[in-house]
Amino acid sequence: MNQEFDYIVIGSGSAGGTLAARLSASGEHTVLLIEAGGSHRQLLVDMPAGWGRMAFDKRYSWGHETEPERWAGGRRMKIPRGKMLGGSSSINGLLYVRGHRQDYADWVSAGAAGWSWPELLPHFIRTEGQQHLDNNLHGRGGPLIAANQKNTDPITDAMIEAAVQAGLERVDDFNDGNAGGAGIYQVNVLDGRRSSIARNAIDPAMSRTNLTVLTQATVQCITLSGRTATGVKYRLPDGSEQLAKARREVLLCAGAIHSPQLLMLSGIGPAAHLQEHGIAVAADLPGVGQNLQDHVIAPMTWRLRPEVPGMNAAFRGIGLAGSMLRYLFTRGGAMTSAASEFGCYFRSDPALNYNDIQVFGLPVTGATEQTVNLGQSPKPxxxxxxxxxxxxxxxWSRGSIQLKASDARVHPALRMNYLDDERDRKALLYSLRFLRRMVEQPALAKLVAAETRPGPALHTDAELLEWLAPTITTGHHAVGTCRMGRLDDPFAVVTPDLRVRGVERLRVIDASVMPNIISGNTNATTVVIGDKGADLVLGRAALAPMDS
Structure with a gap:
């Protein structure tokens, strides 16, 4: 293999896959895309409902876990991240969500000039493969499919009606920049199959002679000459180490966990921390690995009345076998289910100018408490x-990532600090009580036999927080550890054009550059970061901002 390229892209996830496809499109530049995992071409990846099995399986996921989390009862919580072509877009819950326009206004306020909602909307449109909505906010032909869910369950319809009865607005589009109301999520599913960046961006690009895709290759560090990135050192499955050189730039797209880890292993990060691990300091950037953010989820469940059918049977025993056969022969049925059908947004405090609570809803219940501590998928x-x-x-809570060793094979220490800020605890407690009121509305009350989690006996803040400790789980949305910011911000890692401060020919282009987490699932925004990143790398003029 030729070991010298114009661009080296580290990581084939939502940003990296989009970026590599864009950079190689003209045929003018040679591009190496390096992925630590293998192929995405597997049944469990294709099958939408496979997300529930892949998240905690090390054949598909990195298998990260946190340090003990105080508000999770001291648990070491599992943090799934995709390890294959397409990255987490190949194992995620398949929901297409853009967040709220205020999210991006806050990015600009934090020093990310050029990243406002009007400036990013053209990128959302360009990367979207919209199947149903038809207006100037949406696009067709992009690599990320956004489609209505087929054959949603009647219980989902009852959830929407109950939300409206509880005071929320019924909406058909969560992605107009307002992120409010109640409705059904659009999903990254087309013809019963997962629509990932691997399928729609990387696969088509692999026919180009100027793109080399290297799988099962784990990057150990970025090579530097002084303060200039020159390439990467990577390890193959046989243990041998190889070098690849970049004539133009090294583009780090390894995600919010691995991007800061690789920067630190390369001598870019908090100087004292690097020196503790015997790593020579090339650039003292104290913000590397800081500002870690994620959404934390608290699954509540209710038992249905005996005469009301749910979907549990479709994922158990004979029902599961039937669902699998139906999927294999028709690409339909329960195995096309995404992580959520119902969705709603509301605010925990009327003084807020945006909704701070998002809800996922499915007509399925799993034995969460018995499995979450083991990092297993809940069984119906x-x-x-x-x-x-x-x-x-x-x-409001912020975590961090630090090295445990000067070796890329050793996972870093993750401290998510979920619910560490009292404002987060108050907001989540409010959400539990709001959803209880929602389920008491006529549309759902007539279907419900009993609340099973937390259970009707738990009411006080102390009781509910005690229940939350063994229950909360990751939202799978880690971001922020190499955040954008102004030059005078000592904790900013990259500039708004995604260049690593103090290092030439090196950029970070993935979810780690977000100054603040967005109001919802992060995949679509991460794809947009890859798309805008390609324009920045190629020196192309920004797409014209939109007024919406």
Missing amino acids: ESIPGFTLAPNQIRP
Whole structure:
């Protein structure tokens, strides 16, 4: 293999895959895309409902876990991240969500000039493969499919009606920049198959002779000459180490966990921390690995009345076998389910100028408490029910990532600090009580036999917080550890054009550059970061901002 390229892209996830496809499109530049995992061409990846099995399986995911989390009862919580072509877009819950326009205004206020909602909307449109909505906010032909869910369950319809009865607005589009109301999420599913960046961006680009895709290759560090990035050192499955050189730039797209880890292993990060691990300091950037953010989810469940059918049976025993056969022969049925059908947004405090709670809803219940500590996917229960899972989408709590060793094979120390800020705890407690009121509305009350989690006996803040400790789980949305910012901000890692401060020919282009987490699922925004990043690398004029 030729070991010298114009651009080296580290990581083939939502940003990296989009970026590599864009950079190689003209045929003018040679591009190496390096991925630590293998191929995405597997049944469990294609099958939408496979997300529930892949998240905690090291054949598909990195297998990260946190340090003990105080507000999670001292648990080491599992943090799934995709390890294959397409990265987390190949194992995620398939929801297409853009967040709220205020998210991006806050980015600009934090020093990310050029990243406002009007400036990013053209990128959302260009990267979207919209299948149903038809207006100037949406686009067709992009690599990320956004489609209505087919054959949603009647319980989902009852959830929407109950939300309206509880005071929320019924909406058909969560992605107009307002992120409010109640409705059904659009999903990254087309013809019953997962629509990932691997399928729609990387696969088509692999026919180009100027793009080399290297799988099962784990990057150990970025090579530097002084303060200039020159290439990467990577390890193959046989243990051998190889070097690849970049004539133009090294583009780090390894995600919010691995991008800061690789920067630190390369001598870019907090000087004292690097020296503790015997790493020579090339650039003292104290913000590397700081500002870690994620959404934390609290699954609540209710048991349905005996005469009301749910979807649990479709994922158990004979029902599961039937669902699998139906999927294999028709690409339909329960195995096309995404992580959520129902969705809603509301605010925990009327003084807020944006909604800070997002909810996921499915007519399925799983034995969460028995499996979450083991990092296993919840198994559907025998008695039909439904789940409503709220999460605080603009958390105040911040975590960090630090090295445990000067070796890329050793996972870094993750401290998510979920619910560490009292404002996050208050918001999540409010959401539990709001959803209880929602389920008491006529549309759902007539279907419900009993609340099963937390259970009707728990009411006080102390009781509910005690229940949350063994229950909360990751939203799978880690961001922020190499954040954008102004030159006078000592904790900013990259400039608004995504260049690493103090280092030439090196950029970070992935979810780690977000100054603040967005109001919802992060995949679509991460794709946009890859798309805008390609324009920045190629020196192309910004797409004209939109007024919406």
